[in-house]
Amino acid sequence: MNKPLPSDDISWKVNAKDPGRGHFWVSMFKSGFRIAAGVWLILGDLTMCGIMLILAEALGIVEELV
Numbered sequence: 001m002n003k004p005l006p007s008d009d010i011s012w013k014v015n016a017k018d019p020g021r022g023h024f025w026v027s028m029f030k031s032g033f034r035i036a037a038g039v040w041l042i043l044g045d046l047t048m049c050g051i052m053l054i055l056a057e058a059l060g061i062v063e064e065l066v
Contacts, residue, residue: 006044
C-alpha cells in the first residue's frame with residue numbers, strides 16, 4: 001500500500017523566509033563573478049576563469065549563511 005507523502009499532511013507547512021538585503025548583495029556579487037568568469041573564458045584565460053568560478057561558489061556558501 002502507498003505511504004502518504006509529507007505534503008499530504010495538512011499540518012506540514014513551510015514558512016516563507018525573507019532572505020534580506022545581505023542575501024541580495026551576496027547574490028549580486030556572485031553573479032558578477034560568474035559574468036567575469038565568462039569573460040575570462042571568452043578571452044582564453046582558463047586560470048582566471050577557474051578562479052572566478054571558485055570564488056562564485058564560495059560566495060554561494062556565504063549566501064546561504066546570510
